[in-house]
Amino acid sequence: xxxxxxxxxxxxxxxxxxxxxxIVGLFLGQQLPRTAAHLREAQxxxxxxxxxxxxxxxxxxxxxxxxxxxxxxxSQAIQQLLHQLDPHTVYISPEEAKxxxxxxxxxxxxxxxxxxxxxxxxxxVTPIKGGPSEQAGIQAGDKIxxxxxxxxxxxxxEQGAIFKKLRGPKGSQVVLGIQRGRAAGLQExxxxxxxxxxxSVETAYVLSEKVGYIKINRFTANTHAExxxxxxxxxxxxxxxxxxxxxxxxxxxxxxxxxxMLSQFFPEDKLLVYTEGRTDRRQEYKSTGxxxxxxxxxxxxxxxxxxxxxxxxxxxxxxHDRGWVIGRRSFGKGLVQEEYxxxxxxxxxxxxxxxxxxxGRSIQRSYQNEASYDLEEERRFESGxxxxxxxxxxxxxxxYYTGMGRVVFAGGGIxxxxxxxxxxxxxxxxxNVLATQLPAxxxxxxxxxxxxxxxxxxxxxxxxxxxEDEMILELANYALKGGAVQRSQLEQSKNELKxxxxxxxxxxxxxxxxxxxxxxxxxxxxxxxxxxxxxxxPLVKR
Numbered sequence: 398x399x400x401x402x403x404x405x406x407x408x409x410x411x412x413x414x415x416x417x418x419x420i421v422g423l424f425l426g427q428q429l430p431r432t433a434a435h436l437r438e439a440q441x442x443x444x445x446x447x448x449x450x451x452x453x454x455x456x457x458x459x460x461x462x463x464x465x466x467x468x469x470x471x472s473q474a475i476q477q478l479l480h481q482l483d484p485h486t487v488y489i490s491p492e493e494a495k496x497x498x499x500x501x502x503x504x505x506x507x508x509x510x511x512x513x514x515x516x517x518x519x520x521x522v523t524p525i526k527g528g529p530s531e532q533a534g535i536q537a538g539d540k541i542x543x544x545x546x547x548x549x550x551x552x553x554x555e556q557g558a559i560f561k562k563l564r565g566p567k568g569s570q571v572v573l574g575i576q577r578g579r580a581a582g583l584q585e586x587x588x589x590x591x592x593x594x595x596x597s598v599e600t601a602y603v604l605s606e607k608v609g610y611i612k613i614n615r616f617t618a619n620t621h622a623e624x625x626x627x628x629x630x631x632x633x634x635x636x637x638x639x640x641x642x643x644x645x646x647x648x649x650x651x652x653x654x655x656x657x658m659l660s661q662f663f664p665e666d667k668l669l670v671y672t673e674g675r676t677d678r679r680q681e682y683k684s685t686g687x688x689x690x691x692x693x694x695x696x697x698x699x700x701x702x703x704x705x706x707x708x709x710x711x712x713x714x715x716x717h718d719r720g721w722v723i724g725r726r727s728f729g730k731g732l733v734q735e736e737y738x739x740x741x742x743x744x745x746x747x748x749x750x751x752x753x754x755x756x757g758r759s760i761q762r763s764y765q766n767e768a769s770y771d772l773e774e775e776r777r778f779e780s781g782x783x784x785x786x787x788x789x790x791x792x793x794x795x796x797y798y799t800g801m802g803r804v805v806f807a808g809g810g811i812x813x814x815x816x817x818x819x820x821x822x823x824x825x826x827x828x829n830v831l832a833t834q835l836p837a838x839x840x841x842x843x844x845x846x847x848x849x850x851x852x853x854x855x856x857x858x859x860x861x862x863x864x865e866d867e868m869i870l871e872l873a874n875y876a877l878k879g880g881a882v883q884r885s886q887l888e889q890s891k892n893e894l895k896x897x898x899x900x901x902x903x904x905x906x907x908x909x910x911x912x913x914x915x916x917x918x919x920x921x922x923x924x925x926x927x928x929x930x931x932x933x934x935p936l937v938k939r
Contacts, residue, residue, distance in 0.1 A: 450474065483748050484764050484771070485732050491742040500595060501650060503619035507564040508571060509593045510535060515837050518542070518550045519559060522840070522905060525593060533588045535575070537905055538844060542583055543574030565590050578844070597650075600913050601627035604923065608930055609637035612913070616650030616706040621657040625689065628661070632690045639694040641926045642710070645724060649705025652733065652752070656682040659713050662695055662720075663688070667755075669713045672733050674750030694933070695720030696926035699813060701774050701783065704728035711811045712754035718801045718936050721929050722813045724922050726782070726789055729773070729810035731761035756797040758807035763792055785818035801936065814936060815929070817922040823893035827873070827886040831894060834876035839901045841875065842868070848906060855907040859914045864895040872898065
């Protein structure tokens with residue numbers, strides 16, 4: 398990501414318990430447009446009850462025996478209040494609201510770099526293509542030593558402080574003191590901040606003859622437009638007729654962006670999803686019939702991190718037998734949120750309805766036991782569901798039927814048509830340490846050894862370059878900081894580490910698409926998608 402710590406797709410192959418930490422902080426809901434009528438109704442209903450809480454806080458502030466932090470007390474009261482509702486109704490602080498708005502609007506204003514912290518120093522992974530840093534001459538591997546004259550190297554600066562220094566209003570200037578390679582002294586770069594896009598279409602390329610691939614990491618306000626542009630390029634310039642749509646790890650976002658995208662795959666007036674709540678009447682979302690491109694076969698990839706709008710897409714494809722859903726059971730988030738502004742510039746994200754797939758399924762997991770809800774993915778792992786060693790434990794055994802009469806189920810996520818187990822063959826305690834240190838190791842290795850040992854073009858790198866055993870041992874020594882290397886564990890995880898090292902090198906030497914080309918060569922879900930698309934294997938009744 399840009400102007401913040403780099404967050405590559407190595408995470409999609411990390412062990413399950415690492416992936417959990419990635420999912421927790423993400424936006425797991427989709428928002429409907431908030432109308433003026435909705436806002437007035439909400440304000441009127443809260444006016445009378447609001448005064449009691451305000452009165453109590455005023456009495457406490459004026460007369461309580463000890464000094465109290467009223468803002469902290471108010472925040473705790475809000476959290477306790479929302480704790481009685483569902484897990485996705487939340488209070489968003491003003492600071493969090495600003496970041497969420499940037500994320501879902503598809504961009505922010507800054508200098509446009511991806512970076513990591515390496516030995517308390519900010520190191521550039523890559524400048525964003527076409528962004529202000531690239532135009533100013535910033536290069537991959539550069540180290541930021543000063544920002545506007547203030548030292549930021551070796552001082553244990555917090556990431557939040559880095560964001561504030563690098564981001565700023567469009568047109569404002571920031572001066573970076575850059576250490577480049579082994580050159581003596583610093584080079585100064587004056588950079589004019591600009592609007593930096595946060596693309597939700599992470600990558601798009603040709604997998605094989607006639608088969609395209611598009612990965613979407615979340616559904617933002619720009620997702621449909623980004624998707625159609627990526628699809629246009631694949632169809633018009635590469636003549637693809639089939640598509641693999643990767644929604645693994647996609648936590649959701651705007652419902653309308655998902656339904657607009659789905660219209661590309663269906664004729665006019667097909668029901669895609671509907672929503673309904675206590676005060677919200679049933680609202681149906683149907684295909685528009687404005688499909689610009691002819692796509693024959695579709696395979697949708699999902700996993701335990703696919704939630705909300707991702708599940709809407711997978712559910713519509715599955716219920717209408719439009720294509721294959723491949724992977725592992727999705728997150729199970731079928732609640733709809735609206736956002737309401739608060740007087741402190743924060744927001745209330747309030748659940749107002751449930752959504753239902755075309756067959757009538759509600760896929761929301763039970764949230765009556767919050768502790769169990771938060772540990773659902775861990776339970777799936779321990780039960781063997783994720784690895785294929787245990788059966789899927791569905792909360793609702795009521796059968797629903799697709800257009801072809803296949804049985805599908807509600808409650809607990811979208812169950813794929815074709816299951817791909819989580820590969821745990823390389824899991825061990827040493828691997829976990831090595832995987833987290835791998836990005837920093839690659840940056841350090843390239844700094845010390847340069848790029849001369851690698852093919853000069855991406856295609857040759859992907860096809861010819863192989864990571865040597867010596868580099869794996871170097872990684873282990875670097876990550877363990879001179880500690881004992883467990884040779885048996887290193888041998889167990891060697892092939893996976895080689896794959897990740899090669900992919901990381903591809904990202905830093907070339908670009909993100911090349912990274913994916915490396916990873917996907919050994920991605921079992923993608924290989925299964927290619928198999929069923931190319932063979933035209935029919936969807937079978939379960």
